[in-house]
Amino acid sequence: MKRLRRAFLAPAWAVIGALFLGPLALVGLYSFLTRGAYGGLGQPWTLENYTRLLDPLYGAILVRSFLMAGAATAVCLLLAFPVALWIARAGPRRNLYLQLVIIPFWTSFLVRTYAWMFLLRDTGLFNTALQALGLIDEPLPLLYTPGAVLLGLVYGFLPFMVLPVYAALERIDRNLLEASADLGARPWATLTRIVIPLSAPGIRAGAVLVFIPCLGAYLTPDLLGGGKQIMIGNLIQNQFTTARDWPFGSAVSLALMLAAMALLVLFARRGAKELL
Amino acid sequence: MRRLLPLYVVAFYLFLHLPIAILAVFSFNHSRFTVWEGFSLRWYRAAFEDPQLAEGALNSLIIAVAATAMATAVGTLAAYGLWKRGSPLLAGSLYLSLVTPEIVMGVSLLAFYQWLFRFPGLRLGLHTVILAHVTFSLAYVVVVVLARLRTLDPALEEAAMDLGATEWGAFRTVTLPALAPGIAAAALLAFTISFDDYVITSMVAGVDSETLPMVIYAMARRGANPVLNAISAVIVFGLGALVLVSERLRAR
Amino acid sequence: MSNVGPVLELRNLTKDYPGHRALDGVSLEAPPGAFYALLGPSGCGKTTTLRLIAGFEPPTAGDIFLDGERINDRRPYERNVSTVFQNYALFPHLTVRGNVEYGLRRRGFDGLERRVREVLELVQLTGKDSRYPSEISGGERQRAALARSLVLAPDVLLLDEPLSALDPNLRKQVRAELKQLQRRVGITFLFVTHDQEEALSLSDRVAVMHRGRIEQIGAPEDVYLRPRTRFVASFLGAVNWLDGAGIRPEATRISRTAPAAGTRSLPATVERCVFLGNCLQVEARLATGQTVVAETSRLDGGFTAGESVHLWWRAADELLFPAEG
Numbered sequence: 001m002k003r004l005r006r007a008f009l010a011p012a013w014a015v016i017g018a019l020f021l022g023p024l025a026l027v028g029l030y031s032f033l034t035r036g037a038y039g040g041l042g043q044p045w046t047l048e049n050y051t052r053l054l055d056p057l058y059g060a061i062l063v064r065s066f067l068m069a070g071a072a073t074a075v076c077l078l079l080a081f082p083v084a085l086w087i088a089r090a091g092p093r094r095n096l097y098l099q100l101v102i103i104p105f106w107t108s109f110l111v112r113t114y115a116w117m118f119l120l121r122d123t124g125l126f127n128t129a130l131q132a133l134g135l136i137d138e139p140l141p142l143l144y145t146p147g148a149v150l151l152g153l154v155y156g157f158l159p160f161m162v163l164p165v166y167a168a169l170e171r172i173d174r175n176l177l178e179a180s181a182d183l184g185a186r187p188w189a190t191l192t193r194i195v196i197p198l199s200a201p202g203i204r205a206g207a208v209l210v211f212i213p214c215l216g217a218y219l220t221p222d223l224l225g226g227g228k229q230i231m232i233g234n235l236i237q238n239q240f241t242t243a244r245d246w247p248f249g250s251a252v253s254l255a256l257m258l259a260a261m262a263l264l265v266l267f268a269r270r271g272a273k274e275l276l
Numbered sequence: 277m278r279r280l281l282p283l284y285v286v287a288f289y290l291f292l293h294l295p296i297a298i299l300a301v302f303s304f305n306h307s308r309f310t311v312w313e314g315f316s317l318r319w320y321r322a323a324f325e326d327p328q329l330a331e332g333a334l335n336s337l338i339i340a341v342a343a344t345a346m347a348t349a350v351g352t353l354a355a356y357g358l359w360k361r362g363s364p365l366l367a368g369s370l371y372l373s374l375v376t377p378e379i380v381m382g383v384s385l386l387a388f389y390q391w392l393f394r395f396p397g398l399r400l401g402l403h404t405v406i407l408a409h410v411t412f413s414l415a416y417v418v419v420v421v422l423a424r425l426r427t428l429d430p431a432l433e434e435a436a437m438d439l440g441a442t443e444w445g446a447f448r449t450v451t452l453p454a455l456a457p458g459i460a461a462a463a464l465l466a467f468t469i470s471f472d473d474y475v476i477t478s479m480v481a482g483v484d485s486e487t488l489p490m491v492i493y494a495m496a497r498r499g500a501n502p503v504l505n506a507i508s509a510v511i512v513f514g515l516g517a518l519v520l521v522s523e524r525l526r527a528r
Numbered sequence: 529m530s531n532v533g534p535v536l537e538l539r540n541l542t543k544d545y546p547g548h549r550a551l552d553g554v555s556l557e558a559p560p561g562a563f564y565a566l567l568g569p570s571g572c573g574k575t576t577t578l579r580l581i582a583g584f585e586p587p588t589a590g591d592i593f594l595d596g597e598r599i600n601d602r603r604p605y606e607r608n609v610s611t612v613f614q615n616y617a618l619f620p621h622l623t624v625r626g627n628v629e630y631g632l633r634r635r636g637f638d639g640l641e642r643r644v645r646e647v648l649e650l651v652q653l654t655g656k657d658s659r660y661p662s663e664i665s666g667g668e669r670q671r672a673a674l675a676r677s678l679v680l681a682p683d684v685l686l687l688d689e690p691l692s693a694l695d696p697n698l699r700k701q702v703r704a705e706l707k708q709l710q711r712r713v714g715i716t717f718l719f720v721t722h723d724q725e726e727a728l729s730l731s732d733r734v735a736v737m738h739r740g741r742i743e744q745i746g747a748p749e750d751v752y753l754r755p756r757t758r759f760v761a762s763f764l765g766a767v768n769w770l771d772g773a774g775i776r777p778e779a780t781r782i783s784r785t786a787p788a789a790g791t792r793s794l795p796a797t798v799e800r801c802v803f804l805g806n807c808l809q810v811e812a813r814l815a816t817g818q819t820v821v822a823e824t825s826r827l828d829g830g831f832t833a834g835e836s837v838h839l840w841w842r843a844a845d846e847l848l849f850p851a852e853g
Contacts, residue, residue, distance in 0.1 A: 008357030009366055011350040012414060016369045019411040023384035030387060079288065086285045099523050104292055106465070107515040108472045110489050111508040114496045115295035118302070121500055125298060128310045158292065175617035178584055181604040182611045183631035183680065197621045209375070216377020218475050223496055233379040240383045240479070250387070253380045260375060
């Protein structure tokens with residue numbers, strides 16, 4: 001009996017163990033090695049790869065990544081909360097409205113990022129329209145700016161904020177809202193004193209689900225930042241390809257993972273239990 | 277204030293959908309510039325005639341089908357195991373794989389494969405990509421199937437066993453049929469994720485296993501391109517349709 | 529209280545929902561300081577009435593007057609009524625004290641601390657004020673909900689099925705405590721229930737509702753002993769319908785010998801005799817096939833199945849109703 005149950009989990013363990021946890025451990029290992037002469041891996045075990053992270057050159061990248069991820073999370077929350085609230089109160093068609101949020105998200109992140117390239121470039125729609133309206137003479141550099149990257153990140157991860165916030169809002173007992181009104185609280189007070197505090201778990205879950213991928217974003221800063229807005233993800237990719245410094249790349253990867261796990265443990269433990 | 281909310285919601289949905297819509301509209305533009313010059317299918321023709329795109333699409337399809345099949349099978353079994361028994365360790369690992377940044381997963385798989393290549397005869401190719409795709413799709417399949425399982429009454433399987441079915445028989449005749457829409461939804465989702473992946477794929481693909489996203493990325497890097505608009509529109513609406521079906525199945 | 533009139537008055541209250549009419553011309557007056565019950569089966573409109581008074585939904589027609597003022601157009605937070613919900617609706621993220629203070633903070637109150645302390649003493653929750661709703665018992669939660677509403681000194685306190693969420697063995701005790709509380713506080717309590725025992729034991733006045741209408745309003749004894757319609761009679765207690773008149777089981781006498789001439793009686797055969805502890809319940813079958821229930825003291829000795837008996841009653845105990853449509 002129990003053997004059968006264990007058999008159900010075995011294939012998943014094989015995949016996760018060999019193709020996820022194992023490789024991560026390998027990378028962890030590599031982070032303590034040294035870059036070989038021709039870009040391979042050399043013997044001297046060292047902590048130098050980690051201390052290199054403190055170098056101001058890389059520090060700027062780290063700071064930019066955290067700021068960008070933080071900004072994207074904040075913007076996502078501000079944009080998503082009213083919509084989640086509206087959908088939670090929307091009655092029988094709420095599933096439709098949710099789907100309208102979810103579906104675009106699942107259709108090609110790459111294409112959706114490219115769409116903004118198309119819109120923001122010098123000969124793109126925004127600039128052409130602004131010029132046609134006579135508001136500007138020369139195209140504005142909209143693409144390849146921090147703003148473009150922020151926009152791309154927000155656009156990409158907005159649904160990740162809407163869903164958990166909606167789930168938390170939907171769970172709030174309607175009676176509590178009536179009780180609040182019954183006790184004299186006007187709608188805005190009910191929102192700030194009851195609804196928002198009770199949706200905090202959803203907000204936390206959403207924030208983590210947005211912040212972490214944004215921190216490790218690669219495509220968005222690459223395509224929309226044009227190589228001028230390097231974030232941690234780009235740095236890692238670079239180390240494993242062009243720069244061929246795998247140990248350093250591994251160290252950065254591990255640092256990123258540790259940051260992600262720390263955030264998870266601090267903020268989203270319950271969210272994880274609900275999902276799985 | 278109350279009246280502003282619906283307006284905001286409309287603006288929100290427009291923000292979400294307009295960029296793609298505009299892209300699609302301009303894919304029919306005869307001109308390669310932003311000025312509208314008339315309806316045309318020339319870019320679609322160019323896209324379908326491009327050998328690189330065709331090969332990329334084929335590779336993506338092969339990979340997606342293979343990875344989906346495996347991820348769905350493994351994931352369904354895992355979800356069932358987690359439902360019946362629970363394994364915080366596995367659940368935690370799966371959740372970790374969900375939130376791990378793609379680049380980290382990509383480089384770690386690359387490192388792992390390179391380490392494996394000390395054994396002769398192994399190199400990067402479609403198979404390395406497929407395995408990578410199974411890895412990152414797994415958690416999504418588990419989440420979807422598990423959510424579906426939680427809507428089922430565990431007493432049903434017990435009733436089946438009470439009436440003489442074995443554990444496997446009960447699973448097969450009672451749980452699996454009820455689970456079918458959820459499994460289908462998970463499979464569609466896995467397909468979509470796999471088809472679209474760029475970051476991880478680019479790290480573990482070999483020279484002759486370029487996928488569609490990789491071709492698209494290379495084109496995008498060079499700047500906006502009307503052929504890209506066309507292929508983008510096809511992808512978005514194709515995958516969009518799949519996801520729509522998947523969501524409908526989940527709702528059943 | 530500014531005037532001696534009713535503190536709450538409903539005039540011809542009507543509420544329509546798509547497809548059905550929940551309330552049809554409901555009128556009542558609740559005097560100050562009364563314990564008023566809305567009694568009726570589920571679906572009769574009693575909870576709808578409560579929600580209309582609280583302001584959660586607007587009436588389709590009719591008026592609601594609170595202390596002489598028409599409050600139809602006021603939002604719930606503008607009405608001086610407070611509701612104790614069936615599941616108490618305590619805010620889970622606030623302590624008991626946080627819950628009780630909630631309405632007060634809204635009004636920026638002086639002497640807040642003293643008011644809160646007094647009301648917590650009133651409901652006997654002193655010492656539990658820093659607990660969270662999830663950490664206290666069901667009975668304590670009800671008291672916290674009461675405190676939360678009472679601290680605002682509403683004109684009327686609305687209670688939605690106050691005893692239904694409690695353990696059955698707790699109910700009698702809480703009933704007594706609620707009655708006592710209302711006496712001390714002196715505010716009109718208007719509560720909704722489907723349990724006639726609750727309504728009869730707690731209230732000063734009962735309004736019996738059926739299908740969106742009020743069938744009868746009166747003191748508990750009036751409604752029980754002098755019901756005006758068949759529905760009220762049968763909802764408030766068991767009724768035997770004999771010869772077109774209703775006789776309560778406790779007024780249905782049973783004996784082996786024929787009663788005195790001139791007494792209303794019917795012959796019957798005993799089917800069952802059930803020992804209920806404090807009395808005997810005898811089920812007997814008439815010649816017509818109808819089953820009648822008679823309650824008799826157990827000191828009369830038991831009856832066995834198959835025995836022939838006489839059922840008789842006093843004319844004064846008859847409940848008569850005009851032919852109803």
